[in-house]
Amino acid sequence: MNEMRVVHREGHAFAVLVRDHVIHVDQPYTAGGLNAGPTPVELFVASLAACAAHYARQYLVRRHLPADGLEVTAGFTMSAGAPARVSRVELRVRPALRLSDADTGGLLAAVMGCTVHNSIVDPPRIDVRLESEAQAA
Secondary structure, rough: OOOOEEEEEEEOOOEEEOOOEEEEEEEOHHHHOOOOOHHHHHHHHHHHHHHHHHHHHHHHOOOOOOOOOEEEEEOOOOOOOOOEEEEEEEEEOOOOOOOOOOOHHHHHHHHOOOHHHHHHHHOOOOOOOOOOHHHHH
């Protein structure tokens, strides 16, 4: 199983350790944080957008179409009720050039097949267990 670790820094801030990378996560000032990084929800949406961009780029490269300049923009809406959750995500994919109808369909299919999208559509089982301080050391 792949693993990453999240370590408390201060206040609402955490460091996410992924392989040799550190991602700083925090809450905005309006939520009591120091705005030292994106929120976990923003990272969730960003992971979907980044995965979509990766799959879109792979499609363009395979079709020998220009991939430089590709952009994916993500907008999201939070649920008004409980439980707190992202209720809608809108991805806007902008290739560097106008595509044929066939390539437009192919690009959209590639984006819809990204791993993060698939993991949301068919969600993984999430197991949570509490470890005592002595067990974690």
